[in-house]
Amino acid sequence: MMTLHTKVLSLIDGRQTFKKRKKLIEWLMKKELLQGKMKCKLCKKRMKLEKHSNVDGLQWKCRRKKHRGKTTKKSVRSLSLFQRSKLSLFSWMKYIYRFSQGLQLRQIDLLQDGVAGSSRTLSKISLKLRKVCKSAIKRRERRGKQRLGGPNEFVMLDESNFYHKRKYGRGRFGPTWRRRKCVFGMLGIRGKRRRPILRLVKQRSRRHLIPLVTKYVRQGTTVITDMWRAYTTVIAESGFVHFSVNHSRSFVNPDTGAHTQNIERAWSTYKSQVWRLRGNRTVKTLKSHLAFIEWTHWLANEHKDGPLGRLLHDIRHFCKF
Incomplete structure (x- = not known):
C-alpha cells in the first residue's frame, strides 16, 4: 500500500500537465483540503468543475438560465x-512536504528549485503554516491535554535567553539584546520521548515561573531543577517530588544522580x-517558532503518518468549510 509520503511525491x-493538475486537485478534495462541492451564490445550486486557463487548470462554474446570461465563477481554492x-x-505541496519533513528550508535552495519566485512569497507560506501549527497546539492546550508528568515521566525545568548572537563578538547589537524576557522550559521525559512546553516570561522570578509549573505539571511528578532558591523552597511544597543539582559544583548530583543535561x-x-530560520527578530515571531517546536x-x-500527516490534518481543521 502506498504511504502518504510516497503519494504526495x-x-x-x-511536469505540471493538465492531467496531473486535475489529479492533484481531486486528491486535495478527497483529503478535504479543498472543497469538494460548491454552491452558486445566485441560484444556490451546485456548481460544476470545468476546465480553465488559470494556474490550477480548473474552476467552479454555474451557467443556469436563472442567471440571465451571467456565468458564476469561483476558484477551486475558495475557503x-x-x-x-x-x-x-x-x-504549495512541495513546500508543505519540505516543511513537515524538517528539511533545510534555505530560501536560496527553494528559489533555485522553483518552489516560488521570491523570498517574500516563501516567508508568507512559512508564516501561514506556522499559524496552522500554533492554532493546533493552542487547541490542545484549551482542551487541557497539554500537561506533563504522571507515572513513569519526570520533568526538567530550566530557563534560557534567546538573544541575538554576534559572530566572533563583532557586529551591531540587534534589538533582541534589549529584550528582558527569557524562555522558561518544561521538558517531560519518558523513555525516548521528549515533550517540551516553552513559555516566554517577563522575569525569571518565583511570581512568573511557579504558576506555570503548577499549571502544566501534574501533582506528584518528579521534577529536576538547578539550585535556584525559588525551586528549592517552593517546588517540594507544591506537591512535587523534587531533585536538584548544584551546577557550580558538578553537572550530576553525586548523591541522587539527578542532572539537567536533557533540557x-x-x-x-x-x-x-x-x-x-531567523525566528528571533521579534517577540511575536519567537512565540510562533516556540509553538511550532x-x-x-x-x-x-x-501521528501515524508522521509530521506530514499531522500537518495536513491541522490544515483541514484550520480551514473549516
Missing part, C-alpha cells in the same frame, strides 16, 4: 488555505532551529 513530481495565493498547488541539550537544538513534539511525532 508522486503527485508533485514531474481553503491556498486562497488569494498566486502560487501553484504543486509549489540543556534540548536548548541547543531549539536555539539552532530558531536562529537558522511544541507542535512537532506533541502532535507531529505522535
